[in-house]
Amino acid sequence: xxxxxxxxGVILAYLNEKNRxxxxxxxxxxxxxxxxxxxxxVVKAMELLALEGKIKxxxxxxQKIYFADQAQFKDVNDADLKAMDxxxxxxxxxxxxxxxxxxxxxxxxxxYIRMNLFLWTQISFAGKLNMEQAKFKTKQxxx
Numbered sequence: 001x002x003x004x005x006x007x008x009g010v011i012l013a014y015l016n017e018k019n020r021x022x023x024x025x026x027x028x029x030x031x032x033x034x035x036x037x038x039x040x041x042v043v044k045a046m047e048l049l050a051l052e053g054k055i056k057x058x059x060x061x062x063q064k065i066y067f068a069d070q071a072q073f074k075d076v077n078d079a080d081l082k083a084m085d086x087x088x089x090x091x092x093x094x095x096x097x098x099x100x101x102x103x104x105x106x107x108x109x110x111x112y113i114r115m116n117l118f119l120w121t122q123i124s125f126a127g128k129l130n131m132e133q134a135k136f137k138t139k140q141x142x143x
Contacts, residue, residue: 007042007045008045008048008049010035010037011046011049012049012054014027014031015066015067016072018068019067020067022065022066022067023063024039024043024046024064024066025039027042027066049066050066055069056069056070
């Protein structure tokens with residue numbers, strides 16, 4: 001990131017990728033760890049991008065909201081939207097099915113682990129009893 005860029009390219013790419021409205025504080029919070037941008041730099045870069053027309057700005061009271069210019073995105077027709085909705089519903093069903101399968105596998109695995117733990121505990125306890133019994137037998141023969 002050059003001194004002149006001041007994070008404007010990173011912010012523009014972020015807003016275009018997410019394609020949802022953000023305040024300068026939100027962008028600062030989301031990009032601070034990854035890019036080390038300061039809050040003042042973010043505010044200035046967003047104002048500059050809005051002045052250049054690369055992003056849009058709306059003012060609600062004292063709050064400014066910034067979002068990607070929607071003119072840069074292609075329009076989607078109804079058939080494409082229906083296809084996307086159908087794909088989303090199929091994927092949602094698949095996620096739900098896989099989640100249910102994972103829960104069942106986890107429950108079975110937990111049962112298996114508990115049974116093994118119980119068996120190992122019993123075996124260990126039986127081993128200790130056998131050792132104590134052997135001690136008592138040796139003590140009886142000694143006396």
